[in-house]
Amino acid sequence: MNILQKSRAKSPWILHYDAGACNGCDIEILACLTPVYDIERFGMVNVGNPKHADVLLVTGTCNKRSARVLKNLYDQMPDPKVVVAVGACALSGGIFHECYNVLQGVDGTVPVDVYVPGCAARPEAIMEGVMMALEKMNQR
Amino acid sequence: MMETMEIKPQEIIDIPNIRDVDVSELLDRVKKAADEKRRFVTMTALDRGDHFEVLYHFDRDLHLEHLRVRVPKGQTLPSISSVYLAAFLVENEIKELFGLEITDIAIDYQNHLYLIEGVEPAPMAKDKPLE
Amino acid sequence: MSNRTVIPFGPQHPVLPEPIQLKLELQDETVVSAIPHIGYVHRGIEKAAERMEYTQNVFLVERVCGICSFIHALCYCQAIEQLQNIEASPRAKYLRVIWSELHRLHSHHLWLGLFADAFGYESLFMQFWRNREMLMDIFDKTAGSRVIISTCAIGGTRRDISDVHLQEILDTLDEVEKQLDKTLPVILNDYTVKKRTVGIGKITREQALELGAAGPVLRANGVAQDMRQLGYAAYGELGFEPVTENDGDCYARAKVRARECYQSVELVRKAIRQLPDGEILTKPKGRPKGQVISRVEQPRGELLYFLSADGTNRLDRLRIRTPTFANVPPLVAMLPGCELADVPVIVLSIDPCISCTER
Numbered sequence: 221m222n223i224l225q226k227s228r229a230k231s232p233w234i235l236h237y238d239a240g241a242c243n244g245c246d247i248e249i250l251a252c253l254t255p256v257y258d259i260e261r262f263g264m265v266n267v268g269n270p271k272h273a274d275v276l277l278v279t280g281t282c283n284k285r286s287a288r289v290l291k292n293l294y295d296q297m298p299d300p301k302v303v304v305a306v307g308a309c310a311l312s313g314g315i316f317h318e319c320y321n322v323l324q325g326v327d328g329t330v331p332v333d334v335y336v337p338g339c340a341a342r343p344e345a346i347m348e349g350v351m352m353a354l355e356k357m358n359q360r
Numbered sequence: 361m362m363e364t365m366e367i368k369p370q371e372i373i374d375i376p377n378i379r380d381v382d383v384s385e386l387l388d389r390v391k392k393a394a395d396e397k398r399r400f401v402t403m404t405a406l407d408r409g410d411h412f413e414v415l416y417h418f419d420r421d422l423h424l425e426h427l428r429v430r431v432p433k434g435q436t437l438p439s440i441s442s443v444y445l446a447a448f449l450v451e452n453e454i455k456e457l458f459g460l461e462i463t464d465i466a467i468d469y470q471n472h473l474y475l476i477e478g479v480e481p482a483p484m485a486k487d488k489p490l491e
Numbered sequence: 492m493s494n495r496t497v498i499p500f501g502p503q504h505p506v507l508p509e510p511i512q513l514k515l516e517l518q519d520e521t522v523v524s525a526i527p528h529i530g531y532v533h534r535g536i537e538k539a540a541e542r543m544e545y546t547q548n549v550f551l552v553e554r555v556c557g558i559c560s561f562i563h564a565l566c567y568c569q570a571i572e573q574l575q576n577i578e579a580s581p582r583a584k585y586l587r588v589i590w591s592e593l594h595r596l597h598s599h600h601l602w603l604g605l606f607a608d609a610f611g612y613e614s615l616f617m618q619f620w621r622n623r624e625m626l627m628d629i630f631d632k633t634a635g636s637r638v639i640i641s642t643c644a645i646g647g648t649r650r651d652i653s654d655v656h657l658q659e660i661l662d663t664l665d666e667v668e669k670q671l672d673k674t675l676p677v678i679l680n681d682y683t684v685k686k687r688t689v690g691i692g693k694i695t696r697e698q699a700l701e702l703g704a705a706g707p708v709l710r711a712n713g714v715a716q717d718m719r720q721l722g723y724a725a726y727g728e729l730g731f732e733p734v735t736e737n738d739g740d741c742y743a744r745a746k747v748r749a750r751e752c753y754q755s756v757e758l759v760r761k762a763i764r765q766l767p768d769g770e771i772l773t774k775p776k777g778r779p780k781g782q783v784i785s786r787v788e789q790p791r792g793e794l795l796y797f798l799s800a801d802g803t804n805r806l807d808r809l810r811i812r813t814p815t816f817a818n819v820p821p822l823v824a825m826l827p828g829c830e831l832a833d834v835p836v837i838v839l840s841i842d843p844c845i846s847c848t849e850r
Contacts, residue, residue, distance in 0.1 A: 237510075243557035254604075254624070255621040280532070286510060315550065322535065374782050401793070406799060417797075449820065472530070475533070
C-alpha cells in the first residue's frame with residue numbers, strides 16, 4: 221500500500237444522497253456521525269460537495285427522477301470512488317419494489333461496491349459497510 | 361372465496377358530515393367554507409370506474425366537514441386554489457396521478473409534480489396495473 | 492438596477508437529509524419568490540396499498556416515514572379498527588401512547604439538532620443527537636429495532652413492555668429531562684441563536700389558517716389545534732393541553748417543539764403510572780367495509796388517513812395526507828422577503844419530511 225492509498229483509507233470523505241428512502245436509513249447515517257457511534261474517529265467526514273467525496277452512501281429506492289440526480293453526483297466524484305448502498309430499498313427496492321415509480325435498487329443506476337442490508341440498516345452495519353468499501357477502493 | 365361467504369354482512373360505515381355538491385356549485389360552496397374560516401385540510405380523489413369522486417376535507421375546531429363532487433371521466437373540474445391557495449399541491453397531484461383535468465390551478469406543474477417525462481401518465485387510475 | 496437571479500436550492504443540499512428543490516427567485520440577496528419542486532422521493536405507496544392485503548399494509552405505511560413510523564401505523568390501525576368495529580384493549584391504548592410519545596420525543600430531538608446545525612451550531616447538534624440515542628436504546632430494548640419498530644397491530648399492539656423495561660424508560664426519561672434542561676436554554680436564550688430565528692420566516696395567524704398549516708407551524712401562531720385533543724388511544728384519559736406560541740416565526744416554532752419535549756416526557760410518565768393490566772391484542776373479526784377517516788398527531792402535525800374498503804381483503808383506496816404536505820404552502824409564504832442565507836433555517840423550521848410528503 222503506498223502512502224497515497226494509506227492516507228486515503230484513513231480519511232475517507234462521505235457524500236450521502238437519499239434517492240427515495242423513508243428516512244429510516246438516513247437518520248441512521250446521521251446517527252453514525254454523532255457522539256455514540258462517532259464515525260469521525262475513522263477519519264470520515266460527511267461532506268455536501270461531490271467533488272470532495274470518496275465514498276457515496278446511497279439510501280432508498282431510486283425513482284426515475286432521483287436516478288438522474290444520483291448519476292450526476294456519481295459522475296462528479298473524482299476517482300477512485302466507491303458506492304455503498306444502504307438499506308433494503310437501495311438493494312432491491314425493498315417493500316416498495318412493485319410500486320410504479322420505483323426502480324428496483326440503485327445498482328441499475330450506479331455501480332455498487334458494498335450492499336448493507338437492513339430495514340433500517342443499523343449504524344454498526346453502515347460503518348462496517350464503509351470499511352469494506354475502503355478495502356475495495358485500495359485494491360483498485 | 362369460501363371465507364368471504366362465511367362472514368356476516370356488516371353495516372357499511374360512511375364518513376359523517378359529508379355533503380354532495382354539483383360541479384357547478386362547488387366554487388360557491390368552497391367560498392362559503394372560506395368565509396366561515398374553515399381550515400382546508402386536503403382533497404381525496406377516488407376512481408369509481410366511469411367517474412371520479414373528489415372529496416374536499418375542511419376542519420373547524422377539530423371537526424371535519426366534507427364536500428363530495430362526482431366528475432364523469434373526460435370532464436373537467438375547476439380549481440379551488442383561487443379560494444384556498446393551499447390546494448394547489450394536492451390538485452396537481454390528483455391531476456397528475458389520476459388524469460382528472462383540473463383547470464386554472466394557481467401553480468400548475470403541467471403534470472410533472474411527481475413524474476418525469478416519458479413515463480406512463482395517471483398511474484393511480486384503476487385501469488392501470490397495480491405493479 | 493434590477494438583478495433577478497433564480498437559484499435552485501437542492502435537491503442535494505448539506506442541510507437537507509432529504510431531496511427537495513426550491514427554485515428561489517432573488518433580487519440581489521433577498522428572496523422574491525419560491526416555488527417548490529418535489530418528486531425525488533415519490534414511490535407510489537397509495538397504489539401499492541391497493542395491491543397488498545389490508546393486514547400487510549401496516550408494514551407498508553410504517554415505511555411512509557422512518558422517523559414517525561409508529562404513528563403512521565397507529566393511524567392506519569385505528570382506521571381499520573373503526574371499520575371492523577373493534578376496540579384496542581386499555582393496555583394496548585396506553586402502550587400506543589408510550590411509543591407515540593417516545594417517537595415524538597426522538598423526532599423533536601432530531602429536529603432540534605438539525606435546526607442547530609442549520610445555523611452553524613454543530614456542537615449543539617451533537618448534544619441533541621447524543622441525548623436522542625438514549626431514546627433509540629429504549630426502542631431497541633422494547634421492540635428490537637431502532638427505527639422502524641413495528642409494534643402496532645390491528646387490534647392493539649404486537650408487543651408488551653415488561654415492568655423492567657418500564658422502569659428503564661422512567662430512568663431514561665429522568666436523564667433525558669436533565670439533559671434537556673442543559674441544552675434547550677441554548678436554543679431558547681442564546682443571543683446568536685435568537686439573532687438567527689426571532690422574526691425570521693414570520694407568517695400571520697390568518698395566513699397560517701388560510702394556507703392550511705398543521706402541527707407546530709400552526710400552533711406557533713397561537714392556534715390551539717392538536718389532534719391529541721381528539722382523545723384517540725389513551726390521550727383522552729391522560730389530560731392533554733396543546734402547546735401554543737404567538738409569534739409565528741422560526742423562534743416560536745422552535746419554542747413549541749422545545750416545550751412539547753417536556754410535555755411528551757410527562758405524558759409517558761403519566762401513561763406508565765396509569766398503565767392498566769390485561770391483554771394487548773383484540774382479535775379482529777370480519778373484513779373492513781366502508782369509508783373512514785382517521786386523524787392522529789404526528790411530531791410534524793396532523794396526519795390524516797382516508798380509507799375506502801369494499802369488504803374484500805384489499806383496500807379500494809388509501810389516502811395519506813401528511814403534515815409536511817400541508818406545511819409546504821405556508822413555507823412558500825414564509826420565504827419571500829428573507830435573505831438567501833436564512834433559507835435553510837426557514838426550510839428546517841417547518842420540520843420537513845419529504846418522504847412523507849411524496850409517499
